[in-house]
Amino acid sequence: MYKEMDINKAFLALESGPVILIGSRFKGKDNLMTISWQxxxxxxxxxxxxxxxxxxxxxxxxENKACTIMVPDSSMIETVVKIGAVSGRDCDKFQMFNLxxxxxxxxxxxxxxxxxxxxxxxxLDYIEKYSILILKVVRALCDESLGDKRVYHAVGDGRFTLDxxxxxxxxxxxxxLPLGV
Ligand SMILES: Cc1cc2nc3c(=O)[nH]c(=O)nc-3n(C[C@H](O)[C@H](O)[C@H](O)COP(=O)(O)O)c2cc1C
Numbered sequence: 001m002y003k004e005m006d007i008n009k010a011f012l013a014l015e016s017g018p019v020i021l022i023g024s025r026f027k028g029k030d031n032l033m034t035i036s037w038q039x040x041x042x043x044x045x046x047x048x049x050x051x052x053x054x055x056x057x058x059x060x061x062x063e064n065k066a067c068t069i070m071v072p073d074s075s076m077i078e079t080v081v082k083i084g085a086v087s088g089r090d091c092d093k094f095q096m097f098n099l100x101x102x103x104x105x106x107x108x109x110x111x112x113x114x115x116x117x118x119x120x121x122x123x124l125d126y127i128e129k130y131s132i133l134i135l136k137v138v139r140a141l142c143d144e145s146l147g148d149k150r151v152y153h154a155v156g157d158g159r160f161t162l163d164x165x166x167x168x169x170x171x172x173x174x175x176x177l178p179l180g181v
Pocket of ligand 1: 034
């Protein structure tokens with residue numbers, strides 16, 4: 001049976017995942033931030049994230065109209081949370097967390113080693129009223145050598161859930177899937 005709940009806690013039930021990292025460059029300095037509010041919004045590589053100018057990364061993303069997205073696996077979970085707890089305004093997160101990086105080929109934002117996937121993205125739009133940044137993936141990379149392929153999802157209150165068993169229900173939704181996936 002349902003009972004009333006606080007509207008401000010509604011997002012906890014919908015938190016999407018996985019938790020991702022965003023790479024950016026501002027005035028020649030690379031930076032990283034953690035994002036759990038992300039949403040793929042079509043099959044052709046358009047992705048929305050919720051962020052804004054309260055984060056230092058935002059300046060770099062808007063300056064270059066570009067960023068990178070990385071999908072870390074569960075071996076990096078503590079580092080990913082720590083990356084989201086400090087600001088590039090005050091530190092160099094690559095040094096602080098001993099992360100190896102290279103620049104993207106199409107965009108100048110950094111890609112760190114050791115993530116399951118890395119996407120170079122261009123900014124298509126920013127909906128300021130709702131702090132929604134719309135990104136277009138222009139290059140996609142994946143590292144299939146990584147052992148633990150589990151990603152993790154933010155509950156929204158400091159807890160995280162790790163991916164578990166994979167259940168294949170393709171046969172029930174074949175005509176809803178894009179070709180080639
Ligand atoms: C697990 C986790 C999830 C986060 N999700 C978001 C998010 O979806 N949007 C956002 O703007 N900030 C999010 N943050 C906060 C930023 O990562 C944080 O403010 C970070 O310090 C920004 O770094 P910067 O100032 O160097 O850009 C999250 C932080 C953590 C730890």
